[in-house]
Amino acid sequence: MIETKHVDFYYSGFHALKDISMRMEARTVTALIGPSGCGKSTFLRLFNRMNDLIDDTRVSGECLIDGEDIYHKSVAVDELRKRVGMVFQKPNPFPKSIFENVAYGLRVNDVRDKSFIACRVEASLRAAALWGEVKDKLRESAFALSGGQQQRLCIARALAVSPSVLLMDEPASALDPISTSKIEELIADLKRDYTIVIVTHNMQQAARVSDKTGFFMMGELVEFGETRMIFSDPVNEQTRNYVNGRFG
Amino acid sequence: MNKKLKQSIAFATFRLLGFLVVGVLFYILGFIVYNGAGVISWEFLTASPEEGMSAGGIFPAIVGTLCLVAGSVAIAFPVGVMSGIYIHEYLRNKWVARVIRVMTNNLGGIPSIVFGLFGMALFVQAFGFGDSILAGSFTLALLALPLVIRTTEEALKAIPGSYRAGSYALGAGKLQTIFRVTLPVAMPNILTGLILSVGRVSGETAPILFTVAAYFLPRLPSGIFDQVMALPYHLYVIATSGTDIEASRPMAYGTALVLVAIVLVMNLLATATRLRLGKKTKMD
Numbered sequence: 001m002i003e004t005k006h007v008d009f010y011y012s013g014f015h016a017l018k019d020i021s022m023r024m025e026a027r028t029v030t031a032l033i034g035p036s037g038c039g040k041s042t043f044l045r046l047f048n049r050m051n052d053l054i055d056d057t058r059v060s061g062e063c064l065i066d067g068e069d070i071y072h073k074s075v076a077v078d079e080l081r082k083r084v085g086m087v088f089q090k091p092n093p094f095p096k097s098i099f100e101n102v103a104y105g106l107r108v109n110d111v112r113d114k115s116f117i118a119c120r121v122e123a124s125l126r127a128a129a130l131w132g133e134v135k136d137k138l139r140e141s142a143f144a145l146s147g148g149q150q151q152r153l154c155i156a157r158a159l160a161v162s163p164s165v166l167l168m169d170e171p172a173s174a175l176d177p178i179s180t181s182k183i184e185e186l187i188a189d190l191k192r193d194y195t196i197v198i199v200t201h202n203m204q205q206a207a208r209v210s211d212k213t214g215f216f217m218m219g220e221l222v223e224f225g226e227t228r229m230i231f232s233d234p235v236n237e238q239t240r241n242y243v244n245g246r247f248g
Numbered sequence: 249m250n251k252k253l254k255q256s257i258a259f260a261t262f263r264l265l266g267f268l269v270v271g272v273l274f275y276i277l278g279f280i281v282y283n284g285a286g287v288i289s290w291e292f293l294t295a296s297p298e299e300g301m302s303a304g305g306i307f308p309a310i311v312g313t314l315c316l317v318a319g320s321v322a323i324a325f326p327v328g329v330m331s332g333i334y335i336h337e338y339l340r341n342k343w344v345a346r347v348i349r350v351m352t353n354n355l356g357g358i359p360s361i362v363f364g365l366f367g368m369a370l371f372v373q374a375f376g377f378g379d380s381i382l383a384g385s386f387t388l389a390l391l392a393l394p395l396v397i398r399t400t401e402e403a404l405k406a407i408p409g410s411y412r413a414g415s416y417a418l419g420a421g422k423l424q425t426i427f428r429v430t431l432p433v434a435m436p437n438i439l440t441g442l443i444l445s446v447g448r449v450s451g452e453t454a455p456i457l458f459t460v461a462a463y464f465l466p467r468l469p470s471g472i473f474d475q476v477m478a479l480p481y482h483l484y485v486i487a488t489s490g491t492d493i494e495a496s497r498p499m500a501y502g503t504a505l506v507l508v509a510i511v512l513v514m515n516l517l518a519t520a521t522r523l524r525l526g527k528k529t530k531m532d
Contacts, residue, residue: 088414
């Protein structure tokens with residue numbers, strides 16, 4: 001379970017997130033929608049502390065994953081990122097073989113047992129619905145794969161280190177419709193084992209894959225609720241306009 | 249004058265100047281090949297100089313230059329690459345980075361004779377290496393360093409941030425990210441810069457003048473504390489201060505040809521390295 005309590009976030013002088021309190025249950029899919037620059041990606045990157053990599057940023061409030069404050073001094077960021085996987089907007093496989101891409105997370109976390117690595121790689125590729133397509137060419141470069149396959153490879157790579165949370169930052173925005181629907185099917189499958197938070201610009205996608213949806217605007221969480229309700233009968237006027245495509 | 253005419257004149261001038269530069273280059277190469285090719289023989293490449301360097305070969309000088317190339321690569325590569333990594337990946341303070349960058353560029357602009365004297369003072373005398381391959385390699389490495397640092401930095405800069413983000417997101421640390429992802433991708437460009445710069449410095453005379461080069465030493469070095477003959481200095485010697493300058497003239501052309509060939513081979517090597525490695529780690 002992920003929970004934020006009164007979270008504010010600043011890029012030097014810019015107040016990017018304003019007093020966000022939100023609760024995402026385990027093994028559900030939460031979609032974050034909103035116009036560009038509304039803070040939804042910033043919000044997503046709070047949970048694996050990728051925002052830490054940007055200079056001169058500040059966060060206040062509480063960010064809890066399974067009850068633990070992930071911004072507490074005692075939290076090792078590397079360990080956190082193993083528990084909270086991330087898939088990026090553009091597929092970003094490493095310039096390595098398919099096998100090594102998936103094994104990477106294990107290797108950097110000092111896993112040496114070869115049979116265990118092979119086992120995890122296969123399991124992760126299966127979980128990402130890619131195994132059948134790549135099992136005979138694991139030693140080939142990841143760049144030989146199509147964009148959609150690369151993105152599923154990146155999902156497999158994230159799954160290999162056994163996270164409990166999966167963050168997805170517009171994971172299908174760079175893909176064609178067929179690859180997109182494959183990713184969406186995959187999300188529905190992965191929901192059984194992972195807590196998923198997905199940022200998307202695609203309303204239909206949010207409606208299709210998520211259980212709950214949060215609508216962000218100008219750094220504020222305007223409305224958060226059951227996806228069904230957000231898209232059929234939102235409480236807020238701005239939400240209604242946005243999901244109906246009247247602005248954004 | 250109308251626009252079209254102006255344009256024609258401008259382009260004709262550019263073309264002329266372009267051809268002029270290339271022409272001079274080819275003239276020099278042609279001149280060296282024309283005058284030097286005659287003396288190139290198996291004996292010339294594998295024998296020691298004889299009869300006041302007007303006969304025999306230049307084998308010790310070839311070996312000496314190759315030793316210096318290898319030595320300066322061995323020094324400039326780790327030092328330059330690590331400096332580049334530090335400046336680009338670790339250094340957060342922009343001012344310090346700027347100062348280092350400016351100093352590095354200035355270092356690249358210092359005349360090579362100054363490096364030679366500095367090398368003599370530091371490596372030969374203060375460190376007690378004596379006139380040796382070690383002292384010469386260090387001096388040449390210093391000369392190559394600015395370029396190696398700069399190409400490393402540029403190569404790292406060219407790597408998309410998404411690789412680093414992907415690595416961090418899997419729980420990798422900074423060092424792991426650099427050694428497992430960033431550096432392998434940057435390596436083709438770094439190696440190209442390294443080979444080019446070492447290729448260039450291996451043709452320098454001034455840095456080795458007081459640090460390693462022997463006037464006449466017709467035997468091969470047995471260790472890193474030995475002096476060696478080197479092609480650029482050998483060329484200088486037989487062209488200016490041999491016992492019989494006229495008689496050793498063909499030898500000088502031959503030496504020049506071999507030196508140019510070595511530099512050319514290194515440049516081709518650099519290109520080949522980039523193409524080969526670049527294929528394996530192509531971005532996007």
